[in-house]
Amino acid sequence: MENTEKKIREVAQKLLKDKKVNLVIGFEKGTLPWKSRPVFIRKHEDADKLVWNQFCENNLAVYIPFYKKMLDKGNTIAVIAKGCDARSLILHVQENVAKREQLIIIGVPCEGMLDRRKIEKEVAPGEITKIILKDDSVTIKTEKEETEQKQSNFLSDDCIMCTHRKPVVYDELIVVNIKEPPGVKRETILNEFEKKDPQDRWKYFSEEVSRCIRCYACRNACPGCYCNECFVDCSQPQWIGTTVDSETDLQLFQIIRTFHLAGRCVNCGSCSRACPMDIDISLLVSKLSQDSKQFFNYETGLEIDDMPMLNKYSEDDSNEGFFEEH
Amino acid sequence: MKDSSKSIKYIEKEKLGAFIAELQKEYVVIAPKKVKEFVLFEIIRENEKPVLDFRNSRQSPKEFFFPQTENIVEYEGIIDKRVPLTRDTEMQKRIIFGIRPCDIRSILILDKLFINEDYVDSYYKRLRDNTLLFAYGCNEPRTTCFCSSFGIGPFEEKGTDGFLTDLGDGYLVEGFSEEAKKAIANLPDAAKETIEKKEKCKKLSNERAASSVPIDTIPEKLRTMFEHPLWEDITERCLGCGVCTYLCPTCHCFDIQDEMIDEKGRRVKNWDSCMFPIFTLHGSGHQPRELRYQRMRQRIMHKFNYYDDNFGIIACSGCGRCVTECPVNIDVREILNKIKKS
Numbered sequence: 001m002e003n004t005e006k007k008i009r010e011v012a013q014k015l016l017k018d019k020k021v022n023l024v025i026g027f028e029k030g031t032l033p034w035k036s037r038p039v040f041i042r043k044h045e046d047a048d049k050l051v052w053n054q055f056c057e058n059n060l061a062v063y064i065p066f067y068k069k070m071l072d073k074g075n076t077i078a079v080i081a082k083g084c085d086a087r088s089l090i091l092h093v094q095e096n097v098a099k100r101e102q103l104i105i106i107g108v109p110c111e112g113m114l115d116r117r118k119i120e121k122e123v124a125p126g127e128i129t130k131i132i133l134k135d136d137s138v139t140i141k142t143e144k145e146e147t148e149q150k151q152s153n154f155l156s157d158d159c160i161m162c163t164h165r166k167p168v169v170y171d172e173l174i175v176v177n178i179k180e181p182p183g184v185k186r187e188t189i190l191n192e193f194e195k196k197d198p199q200d201r202w203k204y205f206s207e208e209v210s211r212c213i214r215c216y217a218c219r220n221a222c223p224g225c226y227c228n229e230c231f232v233d234c235s236q237p238q239w240i241g242t243t244v245d246s247e248t249d250l251q252l253f254q255i256i257r258t259f260h261l262a263g264r265c266v267n268c269g270s271c272s273r274a275c276p277m278d279i280d281i282s283l284l285v286s287k288l289s290q291d292s293k294q295f296f297n298y299e300t301g302l303e304i305d306d307m308p309m310l311n312k313y314s315e316d317d318s319n320e321g322f323f324e325e326h
Numbered sequence: 327m328k329d330s331s332k333s334i335k336y337i338e339k340e341k342l343g344a345f346i347a348e349l350q351k352e353y354v355v356i357a358p359k360k361v362k363e364f365v366l367f368e369i370i371r372e373n374e375k376p377v378l379d380f381r382n383s384r385q386s387p388k389e390f391f392f393p394q395t396e397n398i399v400e401y402e403g404i405i406d407k408r409v410p411l412t413r414d415t416e417m418q419k420r421i422i423f424g425i426r427p428c429d430i431r432s433i434l435i436l437d438k439l440f441i442n443e444d445y446v447d448s449y450y451k452r453l454r455d456n457t458l459l460f461a462y463g464c465n466e467p468r469t470t471c472f473c474s475s476f477g478i479g480p481f482e483e484k485g486t487d488g489f490l491t492d493l494g495d496g497y498l499v500e501g502f503s504e505e506a507k508k509a510i511a512n513l514p515d516a517a518k519e520t521i522e523k524k525e526k527c528k529k530l531s532n533e534r535a536a537s538s539v540p541i542d543t544i545p546e547k548l549r550t551m552f553e554h555p556l557w558e559d560i561t562e563r564c565l566g567c568g569v570c571t572y573l574c575p576t577c578h579c580f581d582i583q584d585e586m587i588d589e590k591g592r593r594v595k596n597w598d599s600c601m602f603p604i605f606t607l608h609g610s611g612h613q614p615r616e617l618r619y620q621r622m623r624q625r626i627m628h629k630f631n632y633y634d635d636n637f638g639i640i641a642c643s644g645c646g647r648c649v650t651e652c653p654v655n656i657d658v659r660e661i662l663n664k665i666k667k668s
Contacts, residue, residue: 030655030657031649031655031657031659031660032470032649032650032655032657035655037563037654037655038563038654039563040562040563058653058654062565063563066618117363120363121363124363125379125380125381125466127381127466127468127469128469129469143466211361213385213394213568213572214394214568214572215567215568215569215571215572215573215599216567216568216602217565217567217568217569217653219567220565220566220567220653221565221567221653233602233603233604241583241585242581242583242596243395243583243585243594243596244394244395244596245395270653273653274565274567274569274653276384276385276569276572276573276651277384278362278363278364
């Protein structure tokens with residue numbers, strides 16, 4: 001990790017010094033033991049702020065649409081990118097948010113991020129005061145105790161299912177050996193869920209979504225959600241009610257948001273992580289990614305010259321689910 | 327020393343369920359409940375026990391006074407012939423059991439806005455008037471708590487009807503208001519040693535909660551900081567979601583919507599968040615706070631300057647919810663320290 005961090009800093013510093021980029025988006029140490037947070041570096045001497053560890057959980061591509069004006073002026077942005085961040089950046093290029101040459105992708109192979117909720121659960125009701133990451137172990141300190149465990153016990157669910165730990169498209173690659181965490185196939189997890197009766201599946205979904213407080217953290221943390229006007233915010237016409245006492249509106253919000261991400265979601269898990277009510281949003285989008293793969297053999301953000309899944313048509317496309325007669 | 331202004335009772339932990347059931351004969355009991363891995367305040371059903379081994383709830387019980395969605399008026403009929411439906415003004419008395427002192431402080435902060443000499447919000451007042459607040463002392467404040475910055479502490483009693491302290495095997499239950507005293511009258515009196523034990527808990531916890539943010543000069547300082555590079559600096563990582571404002575126990579902005587289905591309709595009040603790009607968006611399309619940093623400035627200014635100007639109190643109680651739940655770790659304690667230094 002320290003080695004990776006050092007390399008990241010060197011690359012960022014050089015890019016800024018050589019004036020190849022105007023801005024580097026990466027991670028810095030946060031104020032909480034379980035958090036590294038996004039940082040925006042413009043001066044090469046600030047590159048030492050950059051950190052790299054298993055709490056660099058945000059998908060940094062989410063910030064690119066904020067810099068649309070800056071990009072339109074021809075500026076260049078470098079992003080420290082995990083596999084998922086890099087895929088979202090490619091999506092942005094495909095969707096004309098940024099030109100490929102304006103994004104410098106500093107790829108960092110990723111061992112998977114740790115889920116702070118899982119760590120909290122482990123020590124509850126104790127309170128995490130410090131976390132030390134070393135090799136594949138994590139030491140969690142609370143006011144009274146200290147426990148050392150394997151990092152893999154706390155891997156974020158989406159990272160467990162990750163299919164592209166190493167960025168596929170990049171400009172600079174931080175060459176490090178990563179240990180492959182114990183992966184579980186998306187199919188395995190989804191198949192487990194799909195074995196349930198439709199009523200039970202609906203019950204699970206509607207109970208999860210009933211906690212939604214419409215803070216839209218899932219949407220705002222998502223690199224794919226950058227519409228100028230989100231359908232929930234549109235008032236003329238109003239597509240969806242704004243209250244939280246209508247179950248239908250809460251369900252509708254999640255379902256439509258998910259469908260807007262068909263072939264655009266990279267399963268980074270940012271939506272679930274951002275949710276303050278611990279709603280299992282990943283499950284829905286995960287299913288959609290599985291369908292994209294199964295029906296269209298498509299995975300988001302792998303090829304720069306490709307078009308987004310729903311922007312292209314091929315006679316060979318699967319017609320499953322379309323206009324079925326009952 | 328016997329203090330006649332309050333009654334001091336004791337209840338063993340295993341008898342809590344029976345006590346709650348007793349309260350439920352007269353009151354709707356709202357208490358902490360476990361939801362997945364966290365705690366929320368909810369109405370306790372029959373034979374249900376509150377969860378009291380928690381640090382603080384994910385959301386504050388603010389929604390029981392200022393609901394996220396609240397009908398202002400319901401009506402039916404076609405245009406020009408609409409008939410408002412009468413509102414039920416009667417309501418059963420409620421007890422919020424186990425609310426943390428910071429959240430009580432937040433309700434006192436909201437009172438200033440919703441019930442003042444210029445204006446009384448009858449919806450808020452009705453809920454407020456019919457609810458007893460039984461606070462729960464924090465033996466173990468969170469590492470992100472900074473209530474002591476605001477002149478309160480983990481055992482603050484101001485604004486409470488009664489007070490609960492976890493003493494290990496049981497709870498010390500204190501009643502301050504007449505109604506609270508009545509509600510706990512059937513519990514056995516607390517022994518002298520038990521009362522002393524509480525004082526020890528309180529002392530210990532107050533020491534633990536010593537970490538605080540120097541707040542004294544902040545409102546005055548902000549007066550000159552409307553134009554300041556700090557705002558853009560602290561905002562750059564903000565995603566513009568509503569986590570901070572919707573988990574905040576003092577945020578109180580709302581939006582009004584009309585909903586009509588067939589011939590039935592309602593005018594409804596929904597929480598709103600100054601962090602959203604459509605907050606206060608004018609009908610003309612003009613947005614007075616177009617940029618993210620302007621919205622961040624609004625949030626900080628409103629809490630730490632405007633509210634203090636208007637009501638003489640800062641609109642923050644140091645509960646730390648925005649600190650722990652912000653998806654990108656925007657830490658208000660850090661912001662306050664930056665304001666102080668700039």
